[in-house]
Amino acid sequence: MGQVKRVKKQGVVMKPSMTLLSATALAAVLAAVLPLQAQAQEDELVLGMPIEPPNLDPTSAAPVAIREVTWLNLYEGLVQIDRNGEVQPLLAESWEVSEDGLTYTFQLREGVTFHDGSSFEAEDVKFAFDRARSPDSTNAQKQIFAPIEEIETPDDHTVVITLSEPSGNFLYYLGWGDAVIVAPESAGTNQTDPVGTGPFKFDDWVRGDRVELSRFEDYWNADAVHLDRVTFRFINDAQAQVAALRAGDVHAFPNLGAPELFAEFSGDERFTAVAGNTEGEIVAGLNNQRSPFDDVRVRQALMHGIDRSVLIEGAYAGFGQPIGSHFSPNHPAYVDTSGVLPYDPVRARELLAEAGHGDGLSLTLKTPQMAYASRSSELIAALLADIGVQVEIRPTEFPAQWIEEVFSNKDYDMTIVAHTEPLDIDIYQRDGYYFQYENPEFKALIEEISVTPDEAERFELYAQAQQTLAEDVPALFLFQLPKLGVWDARLEGLWESTPMPSNVVRDVRWVE
Amino acid sequence: MIFLLLRRFTALAITLLLASIAIFLVLEILPGDPAAIMLGTEAREDTLAALRREMGLDRPAYERYLNWLGGALSGNLGLSMTYKVPVAELVADRLAVTFPLAFLAILISTAMAVPLGVIAAANHERPADHGVMLFSQIGVAIPNFWFGLLLILFFSSYLGWFSAGGFPGWDDPVAALKALLLPAVALALPQAAILARVTRSSVLEVLGEDFVRTARAKGLTRRVALRRHVLRNALIPVVTVMGMQFSFLVAGAILVENVFTLPGLGRLLFQAMSQRDLVVIKDVVLLFAALVIVVNFLVDLAYAWLDPRLRQG
Numbered sequence: 001m002g003q004v005k006r007v008k009k010q011g012v013v014m015k016p017s018m019t020l021l022s023a024t025a026l027a028a029v030l031a032a033v034l035p036l037q038a039q040a041q042e043d044e045l046v047l048g049m050p051i052e053p054p055n056l057d058p059t060s061a062a063p064v065a066i067r068e069v070t071w072l073n074l075y076e077g078l079v080q081i082d083r084n085g086e087v088q089p090l091l092a093e094s095w096e097v098s099e100d101g102l103t104y105t106f107q108l109r110e111g112v113t114f115h116d117g118s119s120f121e122a123e124d125v126k127f128a129f130d131r132a133r134s135p136d137s138t139n140a141q142k143q144i145f146a147p148i149e150e151i152e153t154p155d156d157h158t159v160v161i162t163l164s165e166p167s168g169n170f171l172y173y174l175g176w177g178d179a180v181i182v183a184p185e186s187a188g189t190n191q192t193d194p195v196g197t198g199p200f201k202f203d204d205w206v207r208g209d210r211v212e213l214s215r216f217e218d219y220w221n222a223d224a225v226h227l228d229r230v231t232f233r234f235i236n237d238a239q240a241q242v243a244a245l246r247a248g249d250v251h252a253f254p255n256l257g258a259p260e261l262f263a264e265f266s267g268d269e270r271f272t273a274v275a276g277n278t279e280g281e282i283v284a285g286l287n288n289q290r291s292p293f294d295d296v297r298v299r300q301a302l303m304h305g306i307d308r309s310v311l312i313e314g315a316y317a318g319f320g321q322p323i324g325s326h327f328s329p330n331h332p333a334y335v336d337t338s339g340v341l342p343y344d345p346v347r348a349r350e351l352l353a354e355a356g357h358g359d360g361l362s363l364t365l366k367t368p369q370m371a372y373a374s375r376s377s378e379l380i381a382a383l384l385a386d387i388g389v390q391v392e393i394r395p396t397e398f399p400a401q402w403i404e405e406v407f408s409n410k411d412y413d414m415t416i417v418a419h420t421e422p423l424d425i426d427i428y429q430r431d432g433y434y435f436q437y438e439n440p441e442f443k444a445l446i447e448e449i450s451v452t453p454d455e456a457e458r459f460e461l462y463a464q465a466q467q468t469l470a471e472d473v474p475a476l477f478l479f480q481l482p483k484l485g486v487w488d489a490r491l492e493g494l495w496e497s498t499p500m501p502s503n504v505v506r507d508v509r510w511v512e
Numbered sequence: 513m514i515f516l517l518l519r520r521f522t523a524l525a526i527t528l529l530l531a532s533i534a535i536f537l538v539l540e541i542l543p544g545d546p547a548a549i550m551l552g553t554e555a556r557e558d559t560l561a562a563l564r565r566e567m568g569l570d571r572p573a574y575e576r577y578l579n580w581l582g583g584a585l586s587g588n589l590g591l592s593m594t595y596k597v598p599v600a601e602l603v604a605d606r607l608a609v610t611f612p613l614a615f616l617a618i619l620i621s622t623a624m625a626v627p628l629g630v631i632a633a634a635n636h637e638r639p640a641d642h643g644v645m646l647f648s649q650i651g652v653a654i655p656n657f658w659f660g661l662l663l664i665l666f667f668s669s670y671l672g673w674f675s676a677g678g679f680p681g682w683d684d685p686v687a688a689l690k691a692l693l694l695p696a697v698a699l700a701l702p703q704a705a706i707l708a709r710v711t712r713s714s715v716l717e718v719l720g721e722d723f724v725r726t727a728r729a730k731g732l733t734r735r736v737a738l739r740r741h742v743l744r745n746a747l748i749p750v751v752t753v754m755g756m757q758f759s760f761l762v763a764g765a766i767l768v769e770n771v772f773t774l775p776g777l778g779r780l781l782f783q784a785m786s787q788r789d790l791v792v793i794k795d796v797v798l799l800f801a802a803l804v805i806v807v808n809f810l811v812d813l814a815y816a817w818l819d820p821r822l823r824q825g
Contacts (some may be wrong), residue, residue, distance in 0.1 A: 054550065054594035054787060061550040061563070138563040140554040191596045207595060207602060208775030208783065209679055233678060235773045239661055243676035244773075247668045399552060400544025400788045407555070408548060419553060427553070434553075 042510045043228040045491070047503055048241055048250040050257050052208065052234035055191035058177035059132055062140035064420050064501040067177040068255075069211055069232050071502040074115075075180035075196035078106055078125065078159075079171055081422075085330050085499035087171050091120065091181055091197065092159075101166035101453035108157040112220045114183050115194075115201040122153035128181045129161075141178035144170075168452045169423065176422075176500065199225045199506045209234065226493075226509035238371075245271070245486055252487030254494055254503050257371070259317035262484045272489050275319045276497035279328045280418035280481030282320075282372060284365070284380060287412055288474050289436040292357060299473040300341055301351035302414075305387040306380060307343040312479050315375035319482040325466040326425045329480055330499045333459035337470035338477075348387040362390035363413040366406055368398030373416045376478065380416070407434045418481045420501055425465055426450075428474055437474035520809045524802065531801040532584070535794050536577050544788040545569070546593045567593050580794060589795045594787045599795045602780060609679055609692075610769075610776040614761035616689075616696035618754060621704035626750065628704075629711025634738060636716060644708060651705025657767035660698035664771070667694060677773040695772040699765060703757050710753045714746040721745075747818055755811035759804045 053065035058075065060066075072080060078092040089095075092106040112120035131137060133145035149164040163170065173179060186195035194202045199221070200213035211232045215225060233250055235241045238258030244250040245265070255278075256262055265273040286293040286302070293299060308322035321329055324337030352358060367377040374395070381391035391414075396402045398417070406412045412434075419427065427433050429443040445465050452458045470477070483498055493507035547563040548555055564570050583590050589599040632644035668676040674694055680687045718724065719742055727737040766778035777796065784792035 052783070055596055062552040062554040063550065135558070136562050136565075138551070138559050138566060140551055140559065142556065142559050206679075206681065206775060207597070207605065208779050209773070233773070235677065237770050237773070240664070240677050240771055240773055243661075243664045243669055244678070247672065247674075247676040249675045249678060397544075397786075399549045400542075400786065403548045403552065403555075404543040404545060407553060408545075417553070421554065432557075 043226070044231070045227050045229070045252065045505060045508055046231045046233055046250050047505065048233050048235050048244060048253040049503070050234070050236055050241070050255065053211075056194040056202065056205070056211070057182075057190040058180060059128075059139050059182060059187075060191055061138060067501045068503050070194060070196070070198075071177040071180070071500060072198060072504045072506055073200050073213060073230070074194050074198045074202060075177070075182070076198050077174055077176070077180045078108075079175045081172070081175040081500045083495045083497070083499065083504075085332065087175055090175075091125075095171070097171075097453070101451075102163045104161045104163070104170065106159045106161070108159065109220060110157055112197050113218050114186065114197055115216055116183070116186055117218075118183055118185055120181065120183075120197050121156045122159045123156075124181055124183050125159045126151045126153055127184045127187070129179075131182070131187060132178070139178055141173070141176060144173040144176065144179055166451045166453050168450055168458045172423070177502075200227075200230055203229075225506060227505060230505050232503070252485070252491060252494060254483065254485045254487070254498075256484045256486050259319055259482075259484060262317065262319070262486065265486045270489055272485075272487050272491070274485045274496045276483040276485060276495075277321065277328065277330050278418075278420065278481045278483045278498055279330060279422040279424075279501060280420040281323055281326050281328065282376065282416065282418045282478045282481055283326060284376075284414055284416045284476035284478060285406075285412075285435050286414055286473075286475055287410060287434075287436055288438070289410070290413060292355065292361065293413065295355050296472060297351045297355040298357065298361070299476075300471075301348040301355070301387065302384065302389065303341040303473045303476050304344045304348035304351065305384050305389065306476060306478070307383060308338065308479055309343075310383065311376050311379050314379045315372050316479070316482060319484060320479040321482070322479050323477045325470040325477055326419070326428065326475070327462070327466045328422065328499075330497055331423060333462040335463045335466050337466050340467070340470040341473065345387050352388065357388075360388040360390065362392065364392045364394050366394050366396040366402065366412045366415045368396055368402050368415075368417060370398060370418075372418065372481065373398075376416055380476075410434055410436055414476075416478075420481070422500055425462070425469070428469060435474050439468070439472060439474075442468050442472070516812070520805070520812075524805050527805055528798060528801055532581060532794070532798055533577075535797045536573075536580070539788075539790050539793060540573055542788075546788040546790060549788055550594065580791070584795070584798065590791045592784075592789055592792050594784075594789045595792075599792055602792065603777070603796065603799060606775060606777040606780045608682060609774055610762055610765065610778065612688075613692050613696055613699070613765065613774065613776060614758055616692055617699040617703065617761050618758055620696055620700035621707055621757070622754065624700070625704040625707035626711050629708040629750075630715055630738070630743070632708065632712040633715035633719065634734075641712075644712065648705040648709050651701050651708075654702065655767075656698050656702050657771045659701055660695060660768050660771040663694045663698055677771070679774050691772075691774070695765075695768050695774060698768050698771075699761055703761070707750065707753055707757070711746070711750050714749045715742055718742045718746045744818060748815060751811055751814045751818065755807050755814075759800075759807050762800070762803060 049068055051065040053069050054063055056070055058066045058070050076090050078090060079087050080090040082088045091109055091112060093109050095104055095106045097104055108122060114120060129145055129148060129151055132139045133142060133148060147163040147165055147167040148161055150162045152160040154160060180196060182190055183195060199216055199219045201216040203212040203214050205211045213230045215228045219225060235244055241253055241257055242261050245253055262273060265271045286299055288294055312318060312320045322338040324340045327334050365377050367373050377393050381393055384391050396405060406415045426446050428435060428437050429446045445461060449458055449461045452461060485496060487494055490510050490512065492509055492511050495504055547560055547567055547569055550563060551560055580590060592599050592602060628644045632641040635641045664676050667674045674690065679691050682688050724737055724741055727741045765776060766782050769776040769779045781796045
């Protein structure tokens, strides 16, 4: 009976203990809510990225996200690529190239230390490059090091690299994330506990959430660094990215995932909103060994059937530059080939008729789930329907399924993906690459480029290569993946375009 | 009781063994090679082979299965293929987010649903009942991730009371709870809607039982009869649903964790799937299987507490 009375006093039809428990818990939670979030400190930067890197060693694998955290922040190479795409000194103060283009002599910067306190010397360079070209290397750009015949270290601050054949882009390649200098003491654990010579050192990685870096006090150019702490936060959902920016949780999102939400930041004076270029070419790859795509007339007809401006408008809210070949407008050797095979449905139908497909054609388009790809695919299907080509869109999970079916097994007609590596026009001559494109003339051109040390000559050859692809269309060249950057208007120093996949925070500072 | 425990442990072991075989086979058949994914469109034959060696993918399937099973039995869940850190460490970090989130969501949903359900049943076919049923209809219809976005828009973007997502860690328990509150509410609403319906119909059913009529006949008022005789009997289906909901909340919070960018178990599994981090996938799926079984067991114990007749096993 006593129990009934107690319940009665509560006046609620629940066991008293339960009511009390939940009420107390809720009260505690509500009390916790009241203090407002702390204001950001001026020496701290929180930078948002869509994808979390799998590890923090850019010499171990290909993912762009690794470079977007580490390149020039944690690690440095002998040279760097600056925001204009030019090669600049970094760990090497100067260099000389022999007349025949075979011997590179680097003078290394003195007084440079790794984050673990060990000093940077010529031996480290030799170690890093020997490791990258060893049989067990998983370096995604191992071919950078292929021309190296010998690495000598006459003294602690001189490195002499002898090549077996001239390599036109050798210096440029040494600026890549794949060619950063790692030390023998720490190379084995860099994936989880990175040690480099960069302006920031690694503090913590809360997997699934954030990577924290802090200023490296012994950095060789410490005076030029303004920030004390940098946090990279990983936010995949586009709506959540925008919410985090608006709430001030994230100060910068250099590569916003949602183009349709980008516009709302442009008119807001609290934010800087800049549309730049990435190194990513969005191309609709064709299986050049499979009929009817082995017929250049069919490929040209498909290219004529596509209105790039419709794609850019529909898939990327009007941001993005149309391309006619596989070359980034960021690069000084870029030529505009987007007018070589312009949108011309009448010409497209003629070409199809010439090739014997006057009464139509059907193909499947294997489409990864990324927004740019699935939206572009639907528009491509609609545009090609106008020239009598029936496109069946087949969603293909990226990366796993796409890599297996399209990239490895070449089981596809057409696909669509952004190629984000810089200066990767050579993929069209790689043996066994998924386009299955075989053009001896193009291959010879790329080989000539790789052994041409003279820049003007090399750029001329690049122009020819771009023209060849624009006419031969082994893939449909659509548009350059834009870099939609949004950051706090008081921030200065972030890169607007990325000639290398990266988020360089070395020069970033807060201004009023 | 001991018999019940023994039976449960045997079931646990057998289920886990079957689950381990099933998940291993499924992952063998599924397209996707973790080494190829790491090298992407830059993969070349020699580097791919080197990475496959490094990841242990060059060894035969049965050997990899036995190694994994042996490791798991001795408590070693292995190294994540992509992150290169022990899976046990990853999972422990994630559980420190997902478990409190699920508990908080259950707490909120129960605190809302049980009183609402009882009120609805006690006022059957009257405005209060219709009100609760309307709430329940809406709650079931609203997807939790969308509701989460609305919460973010209002409480984070507009009012600025909460951060828009992320998790600061348990070093600061207040901040941690604060980060979990909105996602917990987003998760709790649809669950509360379901739970309120279950509570309502269960109470209504018990209200129609003979012993309630007897209680009323001996002179108890409707309210007293409800408190003393109906509630406890009506709780069994409610506890069953709560148990199911807990498993669902732990495993099924992927979308809400994404919206709030919480580093929980759901997101770990999602990421591991897209990277084909085979070791992490296998371990986490096994963990889920174990969790469901354990929660069901706890639900059984709760029955026994609620209904003495079931204590005989």
